[in-house]
Structures are given as structure tokens and as C-alpha cells.
Amino acid sequence: MTTATIKVILVDDHAVVRAGFKMLLASEAGIDVVAEAERGEAACQLYLQHQPDVLVLDLSMPGIGGLETIRRICLRDSQAKILVFSVHDEGVYINRAMNAGAKGYISKSSAPSVLVQAIQTLAAGGSYWETALNKNLPEADSEMDYKAVVERLSTREFDIFLLLAKGLTVQKIADELCLGYKTVANYGTQIRSKLQVSTVAELAHIALVLGLMGSEGL
Known part of the structure; x- marks a missing residue:
């Protein structure tokens, strides 16, 4: 039984970071990085062009930024599978990404295996919110x-x-x-x-x- 290859687009404004992600994912059977971008505007165009199974993006980018990128892509495709891979682990970022339409959120300090697992989970139709970040989610009845x-x-x-x-x-x-x-x-x-x-x-x-x-x- 052959497993379909997971098509991934990487979005990060640092070329070195993208190269590292690409090298990591290239070593994983069944995952293919079909395109990469350094800005949200390009990510939106590439998403329509390649129709990836999973889009992995950082939140901190020039131009429209990660959150607006998520929102725009999800407006065009309500089934989009977007994984946030960010240095930010504060609850307000996680909540905003979730509300914008992201299906997963992991920290850049995570082990490489976590990124792979998250991509596989989203591609299979699930969601992935890194366990270590759960403690950072704000309480629903926050009084601040x-x-x-x-x-x-x-x-x-x-x-x-x-x-x-x-x-x-x-x-x-x-x-x-x-x-x-x-x-x-x-x-x-x-x-x-x-x-x-x-x-x-x-x-x-x-x-x-x-x-x-x-x-x-x-």
C-alpha cells in the first residue's frame, strides 16, 4: 500500500531557517516541500498555485504578516491546513492564530520530530496544538x-x-x-x-x- 506524499509550503522570512526546515523535511519519507516564500503575499499566491496539503508558516514577517496570511488563505479555502511554527509561545498569539483559522501551532524550540508529527497530523485531517504550549493559553474568564x-x-x-x-x-x-x-x-x-x-x-x-x-x- 502506497502512502500519498504530503505536499508542504514553507513560509518564513529567513532563508536560512527555511533551508533548515527543508533539509529536515527532505529526510522524512512521504513529505515534499513544493514551494517556499518569505512573505505572506507570496504565500497566498503559492497556496492557490500548488494547493498544498499543509502550509507551515511563521507569524513574524514583513508585509501582511502571518496572522493576516492565515485569515486570507482560510477565506479562500475553509479547509486549509495551516501550521504555525513560531518563536512566540504566549497565549495571545496562539489564540489569535486559532481564531484566524490555523489548525496547529508549535514552537520553534520544539524537537524536529514535533514538526514532522504536526505536519502528518494536519495532513491526515487532525489538529496539532503542542502540549507544552497549553499552559500558556489564557483563561476564558480572564479579568484583565x-x-x-x-x-x-x-x-x-x-x-x-x-x-x-x-x-x-x-x-x-x-x-x-x-x-x-x-x-x-x-x-x-x-x-x-x-x-x-x-x-x-x-x-x-x-x-x-x-x-x-x-x-x-x-
Whole structure:
């Protein structure tokens, strides 16, 4: 009995990281990396072109970013099998990926075998949420007001909130996300209004309290 090959697309903005993933998966019988991309925009096009069994992507990328990539692909294909492979293991990231439509989430610090197992599980129609990350999922009845507000931010607002909290200027954010200066400035105003703060320092404090300011950055 022959087992069908699992077609995979890798999406990460670091070429060295993609090369490492590709080498790992190439050594695994039954998995074929059919394409790779460094930005979400390209990932959306490649997904339509190759119709992979599983798309593996990082959340932190220039352009539209990982969360928006997940959302766009799932809007086009509700059965898309997307596995997030990220340095971020905070609950808010896991929840947002889940809500966007991802079928699995594992940490880049996982053993190589975990990536392989996750891909195989998704390809078979299952979901894979790394056990070690379960402790990071927020409680459903959380009483942290800031957390609730951040959870309700749109994908674009969330991205800009994190970049502002990291200290990037409006112009730098506009350049990184390929948006207009005024657009980013307006988003910043909306975000500060929703969180009822007036300074970037306050945004940074909120991000720090929520565990979103890890050493890896965005």
C-alpha cells in the first residue's frame, strides 16, 4: 500500500531557517516541500498555485504578516491546513492564530520530530496544538481588561500595536508594513483610544504586562 506524499509550503522570512526546515523535511519519507516564500503575499499566491496539503508558516514577517496570511488563505479555502511554527509561545498569539483559522501551532524550540508529527497530523485531517504550549493559553474568564481589549484588536491593529510598543516610529512601521504614513498614524490613534492611553511608553508597558515583549521581538 502506497502512502500519498504530503505536499508542504514553507513560509518564513529567513532563508536560512527555511533551508533548515527543508533539509529536515527532505529526510522524512512521504513529505515534499513544493514551494517556499518569505512573505505572506507570496504565500497566498503559492497556496492557490500548488494547493498544498499543509502550509507551515511563521507569524513574524514583513508585509501582511502571518496572522493576516492565515485569515486570507482560510477565506479562500475553509479547509486549509495551516501550521504555525513560531518563536512566540504566549497565549495571545496562539489564540489569535486559532481564531484566524490555523489548525496547529508549535514552537520553534520544539524537537524536529514535533514538526514532522504536526505536519502528518494536519495532513491526515487532525489538529496539532503542542502540549507544552497549553499552559500558556489564557483563561476564558480572564479579568484583565487590557488583555480583553488587545484580543479584540483587528489583525492590522495588533501588528501596529506591537511595533509601536517596540519603539518603532510611525514612518518605520509604514515602511515595514507597506502602508501609508497617515494610515499608520490613524491606526495608532485608534489603538491608544481603545486602550485608553496617550503615550508609546504606556503601550510598551501593556505589551510587557501581557507577555508580548519577548527577547525575540516581533
